[in-house]
Amino acid sequence: MSEVRVPILMYHAVATDPNDATRALSVTPDAFARQMAVIDGLGLTPVTTADLAARWRTGRRPLPPRPVLVTFDDGYEGVHRHALPVLAKHGFPATLFVSTGWLRGAYDTGGGLDRMLDWDQVRQLADAGVEIGGHSHSHPQLDQLDDDALRFELTRCRDIVAGELGALPVSFAYPYGYSSRRVRQEVRATGYAQALAVGNGLARRHQGPYALRRVTVRRSTGLEEFERLVEGRAIARTFARDRALTKGYAMVRRARQVRRKATRTRV
8 A cells, every 4th residue: 555645734824915024925815715625625634733643653543534734834813813714614623833932922032024923812723723833932943053042942932832822732843844853853852742844745654753744835826736735746846946946055054054063163
C-alpha cells in the first residue's frame, strides 16, 4: 500500500484590506469561504496537527478518509473575525500557531505585522475547536539564533500559551519554515510533540514528526489551483519557483552559520 500523503494548508492573514506586509500571504474572507466549501464538496476530512501526528506516531488509529489540515501562522485577527465563522459552519477543526510576542496584550513586543488577535479571541478559538500551537515568541529565524536565544524563544512561547489557555501547546510551526537539526532537537526538548515546516509539498509519515511539510495558500491562489493543492495534484509544478528560491537561500544561510561558528571558535 502506498504511503498516505496529506495536504497541510498554510494560511496567514484572512483580510479584506491587508497591509503591504501581509498582502501576498493573505486571502480574502470570500476566497477563504470558497476554499472551505471546496474541501467540504470534495469530501475531505480536516483534522488538527496534533491529531494527525498522534495517529501517525502510534499507528493505533487510522487516518480518516481523505485527511487535510487547515493551519494559520502568526495570529492575525482575521482568523477570529473571518475564518472562525466559516470553520464553524462546516464543522472543521484547524490549528493556529501563535507568535506570543505579536499578540495584543501583556506580552506584546510590538512586532505584529498587522492587526493581531488578543488573548480573549485566542481562547474563543480554542473553545471552538481550534488547536493552539506555538510559533515562537518574536518570530525570528530560529536556526540563526544561538542556543540561549533559541531556548528562550521556544520556552517563552510555550509558557505564555500554557498560562493563558491552561494547557501546554503540543504542536509547533517554524517561523519562515526554517529549522535545522539543532532547532528540531530543541523544539522536542521544549515539549512539543510535533512541528511543521513549509517545503510546499504533501506531508508524509516518513518525514518524521518534526519536519512535516505544508503547502502555502496566498492571495494569488485561485480556486482551480486550490483544488489541485488539496487533491495533491501538480504540487511540484505549482511551487517550482518557490523551491528554486528556497534552495538558493538555504545555501546562503548555511554559509552564514559556518561564518558564525568560525567567529565563536576564534573568540
